[in-house]
Amino acid sequence: MHVTHLSLADFRSYARVEVPLDPGVTSFVGANGQGKTNLVEAVGYLATLASHRVSSDAPLVRAGADRAVIRAAVTQGERSQLIELELNPGKSNRARINRSSQVRPRDVLGIVRTVLFAPEDLALIKGDPGDRRRFLDELVTARSPRMAGVRSDYERVLKQRNTLLKSAAMARRHGSARTGGADLSTLDVWDQHLARAGAELLWQRMELIRAIQPLADKAYEALAPGGGPIALEYRSSASAPEASPDSARETGAGSVTGAQGREELYALLLSALGGARKQEMERGVTLVGPHRDDLVLGLGRLPAKGYASHGESWSYALALRLASYDLLRSEGNEPVLVLDDVFAELDARRRERLAELVAPGEQVLVTAAVDDDVPGVLAGARYTVAEGGVARV
Incomplete structure:
Protein backbone atom coordinates (compact mmCIF):
# COMPACT_ATOMS: atom_id res chain seq x y z
CA MET A 1 0.00 0.00 0.00
CA HIS A 2 1.27 3.49 -0.81
CA VAL A 3 0.01 7.04 -1.21
CA THR A 4 0.30 8.27 -4.81
CA HIS A 5 -0.84 11.85 -4.31
CA LEU A 6 -1.30 14.13 -1.29
CA SER A 7 -3.37 17.31 -1.48
CA LEU A 8 -3.75 19.79 1.38
CA ALA A 9 -5.95 22.86 1.70
CA ASP A 10 -5.61 25.20 4.68
CA PHE A 11 -3.77 22.51 6.60
CA ARG A 12 -1.17 23.89 9.03
CA SER A 13 1.08 26.29 7.06
CA TYR A 14 -0.27 25.36 3.64
CA ALA A 15 -2.99 27.35 1.92
CA ARG A 16 -2.78 24.77 -0.84
CA VAL A 17 -0.21 22.17 -1.86
CA GLU A 18 -0.15 19.20 -4.24
CA VAL A 19 2.49 16.50 -3.76
CA PRO A 20 2.75 13.49 -6.11
CA LEU A 21 4.37 10.53 -4.39
CA ASP A 22 6.08 7.38 -5.64
CA PRO A 23 6.68 4.01 -4.03
CA GLY A 24 10.04 3.66 -2.31
CA VAL A 25 11.80 6.41 -0.38
CA THR A 26 10.77 10.07 -0.55
CA SER A 27 12.63 12.69 1.50
CA PHE A 28 11.38 16.17 2.42
CA VAL A 29 14.33 18.39 3.25
CA GLY A 30 14.12 21.90 4.65
CA ALA A 31 15.03 24.09 7.59
CA ASN A 32 13.02 23.84 10.78
CA GLY A 33 9.69 25.63 10.65
CA GLN A 34 9.26 25.38 6.87
CA GLY A 35 6.46 22.80 6.92
CA LYS A 36 8.04 19.44 6.12
CA THR A 37 6.60 17.73 9.20
CA ASN A 38 3.16 19.11 8.29
CA LEU A 39 3.19 16.92 5.17
CA VAL A 40 3.83 13.64 6.95
CA GLU A 41 1.54 14.69 9.80
CA ALA A 42 -1.29 14.85 7.26
CA VAL A 43 -0.52 11.32 6.05
CA GLY A 44 -0.49 10.10 9.64
CA TYR A 45 -3.83 11.79 10.29
CA LEU A 46 -5.41 9.77 7.48
CA ALA A 47 -4.31 6.60 9.26
CA THR A 48 -5.24 7.44 12.85
CA LEU A 49 -7.62 10.45 12.75
CA ALA A 50 -5.19 12.14 15.11
CA SER A 51 -1.94 14.08 15.05
CA HIS A 52 1.26 12.83 16.64
CA ARG A 53 2.06 16.42 17.65
CA VAL A 54 -1.13 17.90 19.14
CA SER A 55 -4.19 16.54 20.92
CA SER A 56 -6.88 18.54 19.10
CA ASP A 57 -7.67 19.50 15.51
CA ALA A 58 -7.69 23.27 15.98
CA PRO A 59 -3.91 23.76 15.46
CA LEU A 60 -4.14 21.78 12.21
CA VAL A 61 -6.26 24.47 10.52
CA ARG A 62 -4.30 27.31 8.93
CA ALA A 63 -4.65 30.63 10.78
CA GLY A 64 -7.61 32.57 9.41
CA ALA A 65 -9.29 29.53 7.82
CA ASP A 66 -12.44 27.82 9.05
CA ARG A 67 -11.52 24.30 8.03
CA ALA A 68 -8.74 22.15 6.60
CA VAL A 69 -8.91 19.44 3.97
CA ILE A 70 -6.61 16.41 3.58
CA ARG A 71 -7.05 14.47 0.36
CA ALA A 72 -5.01 11.45 -0.74
CA ALA A 73 -4.99 8.92 -3.54
CA VAL A 74 -4.02 5.49 -2.26
CA THR A 75 -3.06 2.35 -4.15
CA GLN A 76 -3.04 -1.19 -2.79
CA GLY A 77 -2.26 -3.82 -5.39
CA GLU A 78 -4.63 -3.22 -8.29
CA ARG A 79 -7.06 -1.16 -6.24
CA SER A 80 -6.99 2.64 -6.00
CA GLN A 81 -9.05 4.83 -3.67
CA LEU A 82 -9.42 8.54 -3.06
CA ILE A 83 -10.04 9.57 0.52
CA GLU A 84 -10.83 13.00 1.86
CA LEU A 85 -11.07 14.37 5.38
CA GLU A 86 -12.48 17.78 6.22
CA LEU A 87 -11.40 19.05 9.64
CA ASN A 88 -13.89 21.38 11.32
CA PRO A 89 -12.70 22.38 14.80
CA GLY A 90 -15.62 22.69 17.19
CA LYS A 91 -17.88 20.83 14.78
CA SER A 92 -18.08 17.35 13.31
CA ASN A 93 -15.39 16.38 10.84
CA ARG A 94 -16.47 15.03 7.47
CA ALA A 95 -15.12 12.27 5.24
CA ARG A 96 -15.54 11.00 1.69
CA ILE A 97 -14.29 7.88 -0.05
CA ASN A 98 -14.01 7.94 -3.86
CA ARG A 99 -15.97 11.22 -3.92
CA SER A 100 -19.07 9.33 -2.81
CA SER A 101 -21.62 10.61 -0.36
CA GLN A 102 -20.28 11.38 3.05
CA VAL A 103 -19.20 8.58 5.36
CA ARG A 104 -18.15 8.67 8.99
CA PRO A 105 -14.53 9.75 9.46
CA ARG A 106 -13.74 6.47 11.16
CA ASP A 107 -14.85 4.62 8.01
CA VAL A 108 -11.58 5.68 6.36
CA LEU A 109 -9.54 3.85 9.00
CA GLY A 110 -7.66 0.93 7.51
CA ILE A 111 -7.34 2.42 4.01
CA VAL A 112 -4.07 4.10 4.94
CA ARG A 113 -1.88 2.52 7.59
CA THR A 114 1.27 4.17 8.85
CA VAL A 115 4.05 3.50 11.31
CA LEU A 116 5.57 6.79 12.38
CA PHE A 117 8.98 7.34 13.95
CA ALA A 118 9.36 10.78 15.57
CA GLU A 331 -1.02 -9.24 8.36
CA GLY A 332 -1.20 -8.37 4.69
CA ASN A 333 -1.26 -4.59 4.26
CA GLU A 334 2.17 -3.03 4.42
CA PRO A 335 2.03 0.38 6.12
CA VAL A 336 3.68 3.59 5.01
CA LEU A 337 6.80 4.19 7.08
CA VAL A 338 7.21 7.79 8.25
CA LEU A 339 10.52 8.95 9.75
CA ASP A 340 9.99 12.48 10.98
CA ASP A 341 13.29 14.20 11.80
CA VAL A 342 14.56 11.05 13.48
CA PHE A 343 18.04 10.61 12.04
CA ALA A 344 19.38 13.85 13.50
CA GLU A 345 18.60 12.44 16.95
CA LEU A 346 20.61 9.24 16.49
CA ASP A 347 24.29 8.41 16.67
CA ALA A 348 25.96 7.18 13.49
CA ARG A 349 25.59 3.47 14.28
CA ARG A 350 21.90 3.60 15.10
CA ARG A 351 21.27 5.91 12.14
CA GLU A 352 22.78 3.49 9.63
CA ARG A 353 21.20 0.41 11.21
CA LEU A 354 17.72 1.95 11.24
CA ALA A 355 18.12 3.08 7.63
CA GLU A 356 19.10 -0.45 6.56
CA LEU A 357 16.09 -1.93 8.34
CA VAL A 358 13.50 0.41 6.81
CA ALA A 359 14.94 0.89 3.31
CA PRO A 360 13.06 -2.11 1.78
CA GLY A 361 9.66 -0.65 2.77
CA GLU A 362 7.07 -0.21 0.03
CA GLN A 363 6.83 3.50 0.85
CA VAL A 364 9.10 5.41 3.21
CA LEU A 365 8.62 9.13 3.90
CA VAL A 366 11.54 10.94 5.54
CA THR A 367 11.88 14.49 6.84
CA ALA A 368 15.25 16.09 7.56
CA ALA A 369 16.72 19.55 8.05
CA VAL A 370 19.67 18.93 5.72
CA ASP A 371 20.53 16.37 3.06
CA ASP A 372 23.35 14.94 5.17
CA ASP A 373 20.85 13.79 7.79
CA VAL A 374 19.38 11.28 5.31
CA PRO A 375 21.52 8.11 5.14
CA GLY A 376 22.77 7.18 1.69
CA VAL A 377 20.92 3.85 1.72
CA LEU A 378 17.66 5.82 1.64
CA ALA A 379 18.25 7.20 -1.83
CA GLY A 380 15.06 8.13 -3.65
CA ALA A 381 12.89 11.09 -4.54
CA ARG A 382 13.80 14.39 -2.86
CA TYR A 383 11.67 17.47 -2.23
CA THR A 384 12.84 20.79 -0.86
CA VAL A 385 10.43 22.49 1.51
CA ALA A 386 10.80 26.26 1.96
CA GLU A 387 8.63 29.35 2.33
CA GLY A 388 5.38 27.44 2.08
CA GLY A 389 6.37 25.62 -1.10
CA VAL A 390 7.26 22.01 -1.91
CA ALA A 391 9.45 21.43 -4.96
CA ARG A 392 10.85 18.18 -6.32
CA VAL A 393 14.59 18.20 -6.87
Missing part, protein backbone atom coordinates in the same frame (compact mmCIF):
# COMPACT_ATOMS: atom_id res chain seq x y z
CA PRO A 119 11.31 12.48 18.36
CA GLU A 120 8.11 12.31 20.42
CA ASP A 121 8.58 8.52 20.57
CA LEU A 122 10.89 8.90 23.56
CA ALA A 123 7.68 9.47 25.55
CA LEU A 124 6.91 5.77 25.05
CA ILE A 125 9.82 5.02 27.35
CA LYS A 126 10.12 8.09 29.55
CA GLY A 127 6.59 9.47 29.49
CA ASP A 128 3.33 8.85 31.31
CA PRO A 129 1.15 5.72 30.97
CA GLY A 130 -1.14 7.65 28.63
CA ASP A 131 1.60 7.72 25.98
CA ARG A 132 1.92 3.95 26.08
CA ARG A 133 -1.87 3.43 26.09
CA ARG A 134 -2.11 5.57 22.97
CA PHE A 135 0.60 3.49 21.30
CA LEU A 136 -1.32 0.30 22.05
CA ASP A 137 -4.71 1.64 21.02
CA GLU A 138 -3.54 3.14 17.74
CA LEU A 139 -1.91 -0.15 16.79
CA VAL A 140 -4.96 -2.13 17.91
CA THR A 141 -7.11 0.06 15.66
CA ALA A 142 -4.67 -0.25 12.75
CA ARG A 143 -5.01 -4.03 13.02
CA SER A 144 -8.78 -3.92 13.44
CA PRO A 145 -10.48 -0.65 12.38
CA ARG A 146 -13.71 -1.66 14.12
CA MET A 147 -11.91 -0.99 17.40
CA ALA A 148 -12.34 2.73 16.73
CA GLY A 149 -16.01 2.22 17.54
CA VAL A 150 -15.22 0.23 20.68
CA ARG A 151 -12.83 2.94 21.87
CA SER A 152 -15.43 5.61 21.16
CA ASP A 153 -18.07 3.66 23.09
CA TYR A 154 -15.70 3.22 26.02
CA GLU A 155 -14.83 6.92 26.14
CA ARG A 156 -18.50 7.90 25.94
CA VAL A 157 -19.50 5.58 28.79
CA LEU A 158 -16.49 6.68 30.86
CA LYS A 159 -17.49 10.32 30.47
CA GLN A 160 -21.07 9.60 31.51
CA ARG A 161 -19.96 7.52 34.47
CA ASN A 162 -17.49 10.17 35.64
CA THR A 163 -20.21 12.80 35.44
CA LEU A 164 -22.44 10.69 37.67
CA LEU A 165 -19.64 9.98 40.13
CA LYS A 166 -18.70 13.64 40.32
CA SER A 167 -22.30 14.61 41.04
CA ALA A 168 -22.55 11.90 43.69
CA ALA A 169 -19.29 13.04 45.32
CA MET A 170 -20.46 16.65 45.44
CA ALA A 171 -23.80 15.59 46.89
CA ARG A 172 -22.06 13.57 49.60
CA ARG A 173 -19.85 16.51 50.55
CA HIS A 174 -22.90 18.74 50.90
CA GLY A 175 -24.95 16.19 52.80
CA SER A 176 -27.50 15.70 50.01
CA ALA A 177 -29.65 12.61 49.89
CA ARG A 178 -29.40 12.38 46.11
CA THR A 179 -26.90 9.53 46.34
CA GLY A 180 -29.66 7.07 47.15
CA GLY A 181 -30.81 3.90 45.40
CA ALA A 182 -31.77 5.49 42.09
CA ASP A 183 -28.29 6.90 41.57
CA LEU A 184 -26.60 3.66 42.57
CA SER A 185 -28.89 1.70 40.27
CA THR A 186 -27.93 3.96 37.37
CA LEU A 187 -24.28 3.49 38.24
CA ASP A 188 -24.73 -0.27 38.11
CA VAL A 189 -25.92 0.05 34.52
CA TRP A 190 -22.95 2.21 33.57
CA ASP A 191 -20.65 -0.32 35.25
CA GLN A 192 -21.94 -3.02 32.92
CA HIS A 193 -21.48 -0.88 29.81
CA LEU A 194 -17.99 0.18 30.88
CA ALA A 195 -16.96 -3.38 31.68
CA ARG A 196 -18.28 -4.68 28.34
CA ALA A 197 -16.43 -2.16 26.17
CA GLY A 198 -13.43 -2.23 28.49
CA ALA A 199 -13.14 -6.03 28.31
CA GLU A 200 -12.94 -5.91 24.52
CA LEU A 201 -10.31 -3.18 24.58
CA LEU A 202 -8.34 -4.98 27.30
CA TRP A 203 -8.43 -8.29 25.41
CA GLN A 204 -7.26 -6.63 22.19
CA ARG A 205 -4.38 -4.91 23.98
CA MET A 206 -3.20 -8.17 25.52
CA GLU A 207 -3.45 -10.00 22.20
CA LEU A 208 -1.37 -7.23 20.65
CA ILE A 209 1.31 -7.48 23.33
CA ARG A 210 1.60 -11.23 22.81
CA ALA A 211 2.00 -10.69 19.07
CA ILE A 212 4.47 -7.82 19.27
CA GLN A 213 6.75 -9.04 22.09
CA PRO A 214 9.00 -11.34 20.01
CA LEU A 215 9.12 -8.81 17.17
CA ALA A 216 10.16 -6.01 19.52
CA ASP A 217 12.85 -8.17 21.11
CA LYS A 218 14.22 -9.04 17.65
CA ALA A 219 14.19 -5.39 16.57
CA TYR A 220 15.99 -4.25 19.73
CA GLU A 221 18.70 -6.86 19.18
CA ALA A 222 19.14 -5.58 15.62
CA LEU A 223 19.49 -1.98 16.81
CA ALA A 224 21.51 -2.64 19.98
CA PRO A 225 23.16 -6.09 19.76
CA GLY A 226 23.57 -7.70 23.16
CA GLY A 227 21.65 -4.96 24.93
CA GLY A 228 18.43 -6.84 25.73
CA PRO A 229 16.34 -8.74 26.34
CA ILE A 230 13.30 -6.50 26.52
CA ALA A 231 9.95 -7.36 28.08
CA LEU A 232 6.46 -5.96 27.63
CA GLU A 233 4.11 -6.46 30.56
CA TYR A 234 0.53 -5.24 30.81
CA ARG A 235 -0.52 -3.79 34.17
CA SER A 236 -4.24 -3.60 34.78
CA SER A 237 -6.05 -1.37 37.23
CA ALA A 238 -8.70 -4.08 37.45
CA SER A 239 -6.31 -6.26 39.47
CA ALA A 240 -4.84 -3.49 41.60
CA PRO A 241 -6.80 -0.23 41.22
CA GLU A 242 -4.51 1.83 43.42
CA ALA A 243 -1.15 0.23 42.58
CA SER A 244 1.41 2.32 40.74
CA PRO A 245 3.29 0.63 37.86
CA ASP A 246 6.51 0.61 39.90
CA SER A 247 4.95 -0.91 43.00
CA ALA A 248 2.98 -3.33 40.88
CA ARG A 249 6.18 -4.47 39.27
CA GLU A 250 7.76 -5.13 42.65
CA THR A 251 4.80 -6.94 44.19
CA GLY A 252 3.36 -8.67 41.15
CA ALA A 253 0.02 -6.94 41.70
CA GLY A 254 -1.86 -5.76 38.69
CA SER A 255 -1.00 -8.60 36.31
CA VAL A 256 -3.64 -9.84 33.93
CA THR A 257 -2.91 -13.25 32.45
CA GLY A 258 -2.99 -13.68 28.70
CA ALA A 259 -5.14 -16.79 29.06
CA GLN A 260 -8.19 -14.77 30.07
CA GLY A 261 -10.95 -14.39 27.49
CA ARG A 262 -13.38 -11.54 26.95
CA GLU A 263 -16.04 -12.88 29.33
CA GLU A 264 -13.49 -13.46 32.08
CA LEU A 265 -12.18 -9.93 31.61
CA TYR A 266 -15.73 -8.57 31.69
CA ALA A 267 -16.33 -10.32 35.02
CA LEU A 268 -12.96 -9.10 36.32
CA LEU A 269 -13.70 -5.47 35.41
CA LEU A 270 -17.22 -5.64 36.82
CA SER A 271 -15.92 -7.06 40.09
CA ALA A 272 -13.13 -4.47 40.29
CA LEU A 273 -15.59 -1.63 39.67
CA GLY A 274 -17.74 -2.93 42.51
CA GLY A 275 -14.71 -3.16 44.78
CA ALA A 276 -13.66 0.40 43.98
CA ARG A 277 -17.18 1.83 44.33
CA LYS A 278 -16.64 3.46 47.72
CA GLN A 279 -13.41 5.19 46.69
CA GLU A 280 -14.91 6.30 43.40
CA MET A 281 -17.93 7.78 45.14
CA GLU A 282 -15.61 9.72 47.43
CA ARG A 283 -13.26 10.96 44.70
CA GLY A 284 -15.78 11.44 41.92
CA VAL A 285 -13.81 9.63 39.23
CA THR A 286 -13.57 6.15 37.69
CA LEU A 287 -10.52 4.37 39.14
CA VAL A 288 -10.77 1.08 37.25
CA GLY A 289 -10.56 0.34 33.54
CA PRO A 290 -8.27 0.40 30.51
CA HIS A 291 -7.93 4.19 30.84
CA ARG A 292 -5.95 3.59 34.06
CA ASP A 293 -3.69 0.78 32.80
CA ASP A 294 -0.05 0.81 31.76
CA LEU A 295 2.39 -1.07 29.58
CA VAL A 296 5.47 -1.72 31.71
CA LEU A 297 8.63 -1.89 29.59
CA GLY A 298 11.50 -3.97 30.90
CA LEU A 299 15.12 -3.87 29.79
CA GLY A 300 17.21 -6.72 31.12
CA ARG A 301 16.08 -7.16 34.72
CA LEU A 302 15.10 -3.52 35.25
CA PRO A 303 12.23 -1.28 34.13
CA ALA A 304 13.27 0.84 31.16
CA LYS A 305 11.70 3.97 32.60
CA GLY A 306 14.19 5.56 34.96
CA TYR A 307 16.98 3.07 34.22
CA ALA A 308 17.55 3.05 30.45
CA SER A 309 20.16 5.47 29.10
CA HIS A 310 19.25 7.99 26.40
CA GLY A 311 20.64 5.71 23.71
CA GLU A 312 18.90 2.65 25.14
CA SER A 313 15.62 4.58 25.33
CA TRP A 314 15.93 5.55 21.67
CA SER A 315 16.67 1.96 20.67
CA TYR A 316 13.69 0.74 22.70
CA ALA A 317 11.30 3.25 21.14
CA LEU A 318 12.56 2.44 17.65
CA ALA A 319 12.21 -1.28 18.38
CA LEU A 320 8.55 -0.80 19.29
CA ARG A 321 7.93 1.04 16.03
CA LEU A 322 9.83 -1.53 13.96
CA ALA A 323 7.87 -4.30 15.64
CA SER A 324 4.63 -2.47 14.80
CA TYR A 325 5.71 -2.30 11.17
CA ASP A 326 6.65 -5.99 11.04
CA LEU A 327 3.34 -6.98 12.64
CA LEU A 328 1.17 -4.94 10.27
CA ARG A 329 3.16 -6.09 7.26
CA SER A 330 2.75 -9.73 8.29
